[in-house]
Amino acid sequence: MGAVSRVTRWTPRIAFAAALAAALADPAESQANRRRGTSITIVTGGQATLPVPTLMEGAESSVGNLDVADQLFIRLADLGPKLQTAGDRDFVPALASSWTRRDSVTLAFDLDPRARWHDGAPITARDVVFTIGRAKDPAIAPRLSALLRQIVSVSAETQKRVVFRFALPYAEQLYDATFHVAPVPAHLLESIPAGDLARSAFVTHPVGSGPYRWVRNVPGQFVELAAVPDFFLGKPKVERLIFRTASDPGARLNLLLSGQADAMDIIPPPPDNIRRVAADTTLRLISVPSSTVGYLLFNQRDPKNRARPHPILADIRVRRSITLGLDRRELVQAVFGSQGVVPYGPVSQLLWIRNGAPEPEAANIPEAKRLLAATGWGDSDGDGTLDREGRPLRLLLSLPNTSGVRRQMALLVQEQLRRIGIQIDVQQLEFPVWNERRSAGDFDVDFSSVSQDASPSGLTQSWTCTGGNNVAGYCDRAADSLITHAILGRGDPGDTWIEALRQIERGAPATFLYAPTFVYAVNRRYRAVTISPQSPWITLRTWSVSPAPVSHRSN
Amino acid sequence: MRSWLLLRLIQAVIAFVVALALLFVLMRAAPGDPLSRLSADRPVSRQEIEALRARYGLDQPVGTQLIAFVSGLLHGDLGVSIEHGRPVTSLLAERLPATILLGGSVLLLNFTIGLWLGVRQAVRRGQREDRWLTTLSLTGYAMPSFWLGLVLAWLVGVEWRLLPAAGMQDPLLEADAGFLSRAGDVLRHLILPVVTLSIVSIAATMRYQRAAMLEVLRLPYMVTARAKGLAEHDVTWRHGWRNALFPVITLFGLWLPILVSGSVFVETVFAWPGLGALAAAAVGSRDYPLLMGASLLVAALVVAGGLITDVAYALLDPRVRLG
């Protein structure tokens, strides 16, 4: 009896102590450590769900999928470090060992004769024809088919030579032919109807052409890839590649700093975080210009009734005064430290057209106040907020609750504008709600942040009168014609682009706030590390790794 | 008894149907669209959006969608997730084990340490230990789980590097490694999230067990047992605790849903690959099929938990009047 009760009494303690001992003893560590030397664990925000080029439509065109697809599938040619999408100069051979221009609308690629799919079958021109055929079908790939609309036909001339024909001569033909989609294996996919592909076995075990092949996917945790030993451009030295997922940025930082990950894609601001990561001597920080640009978008139509102009923001002087009333340098400095710039026009650091653009305007409080006074806004009741005809100068600033950067920035903007008498109410919205309101034009000021394609032609969507993503009622015919001219004109369109940007800035449809530099962290034991802005880990096949791990970790 | 059981069962089914209807209406009434994410950071054409809406059946009237959903549900098909492009049932099945492991471990701690402490408190009623345990457990109960998780992950995981700060397993451990190494690995990752959730939840079990034990301690046969000269320890555990256990067992039914839903924040903070994190992401992306699937699973567990509690209580306690 006594024995029984003693057992009852001690069971919890013993169980607890045993659990603790087992946990801390960590029998797994030594084994995992041996593999650590030749592998890399990268922690990112989203996990790959469908990392297959023609399938990454809709929600699947996520960073998680793109990162993995870039390792599994190799493109005909890679975009070089300058990201010059116009012309052919900045492209480097990949799956295609060379290409030739036959005339202004015909481009022929010669595939590398050594290239093979991961199942051993050779990669042929037929694969390319098949892939573009799928990608151009709007029923299968609405996004890709729109991007590839200028490609009229693709044909296999020989086993290894494929010829693209375009609708018209333009500067980004090579970019369109190579960048948007990497070839997929026709011999494995032809027999699967396009509609069933997303549920086929191919998706759970994709067979690719790139430097890494698929090993396994552990749902919600990570995707594991392994180096292809006979990859035709040379076997990658980092033998195992793990993309580890954590949706929460704080959790990603914890994984990196606890040594559970070797690399992380974007260290979230503020600058103190970057200093904290830099204090870890095992980590190397790499700054990479980003394709993101953030801005305050002014609604020029009344959100309650789109037929009417906005009661406050339709006046260009009010919009100008907001831009002039903000010390954008200080805003960028406070949120990004040295890792960001104030953009001129809606132009991220990656768009090549920013070369030669003028300096963004500095803050000019007196001018901002003068403009507001000229519009009839004054502080008649002395409460610190300007008013006109009994109505205060008060604007709602909407932003999604998912963005820490925008939340911080919004509070800084609010404080700075308070000083010139403009009251900003910050409203965080659940992401889908924010986005629905934005698309419907239901906002005063929208805190937008877009990630731009390498090609400046994407600007038509938001900044021309008929652009599909122009939600704020901005319309300037002069800017429209400059943009059209820059895209379709032959020769170097750089100057025309600058002129278009000037015209946009003059119309003050938005205050362009920041174009950040992203900071990546990579463990110091990796050498020859480069990060590509468009697809950060695509050069991984050329990295090397020092045999002895620099740090011991507590995974 | 049988008619009572039948009635209770019908009630449970009605509750589930009401929950389903409420969920469906709320979800569709709330603004936001599963495809809205797309245009968030890149330009999207109207044709593209329409093609995708047709693909997921979102262009149908809501009534048609509801009928399609219910008929699918009756066949065990919850549709295809818009975010993941895969059947909802398989997504839920993939994530359920991690959540059950986490919730189950919390439950285990609650029903071992929690019960044990609750009994100790009852036996030492009003003494210093009782008072301290009450205050301590209530302190844990007062902590927001997300805050405690953030603090523990930072302090124990990053600053002290004692335990993994996030995740459920070391990806470098081979899938075919020995069972012991893999179990040990998962165990180490499990500690911080389990401790977080246990600290914030153990008070409820302790309070309940303490109250139940106090009831029993007052009963005449306990006095008799003591009078017979049995050791105090045996009186407490052999005579007392056994009888104070059954009201606590019924608590289990109420805990069932917490197994699945109670850990949304904690799963996110610790990057735990469970249902909670999946559902939280589904809310943010308005992934209707996934959201319906996950919340219906929780609703079903709540209803089933209530049913189990009532039935267990009725079976165990003859004083409950059935009729």
Add this chain to the structure above:
Amino acid sequence: MTAAFDVLQSAWRNPRGRTGALILLIVTIAALFGPVLLPDPLAQPDVLDASRPPGLGHPFGTDQLSRDVLARVVSGGRISLSVAFLAVGLSVTLGAAVGLVSGYWGGAVDALLMRIVDGALAIPRLFILLLVLAVWERVPVLALILLIGATGWFATSRLVRGEVLRIREEGYVRAAEVLGARRHRIIFRHLLPNALGPLLVAATLGVGDVILLEAGLSFLGLGIQPPTPSWGGMILDSREVMISAPWAGIFPGLAIVITVLAANLFGDALRDAVDPRSA
């Protein structure tokens, strides 16, 4: 009424109950008058030298926008407490009303109400709030209070219904009914006063729950909107700087713990007073 007063008095005699009540009182006073003595919680004195650790000028340090964390914790208390008190007041009133109706009238009304309550209880409260909050253009604090209050009465109504059913069986209520007493007289003279004790317990414990719930919503960015400081919102802001400025998140969290603990200690003492056997 005397029953409720007795309960309060007996809870006050309980040392833990008294501690809880006193802490709650101190927190309330600090929230009411503290902001007068402290710096402006919205001021951003030097955004380029932000995230200062706790020190002389700023006992709790400054956050990443150089705002004083102590001032924000104190002002955040004002919001958290008023939301909690008002929302709980509302949900207890609603719960009592529904419970009385359901328990007193019985029959079809009771069945209908209780089935709705069953269904609503099966959906996590946070989830309902999330979906409903999405409809608002800009969520005013008042709307937040109404919503939290309107989604918190389900369990209370069950409790009150049970009490009503129990009390109705007692002799004196039966007698009053037989003697032909009016309905509202029975409800307000007999049923309500006797249910007040358990209601008081539910309300006090509810205060703690609502503070945690509001913090959770604000942590998701959907509750109190910035720049108005709130405890949950401050933890949200600190989420990504935990590694570099932990003080910005630790102090508001401690404020939540202390306040909720106080409410629960007091509620616990109240419960002991209502049901002395559990003391």
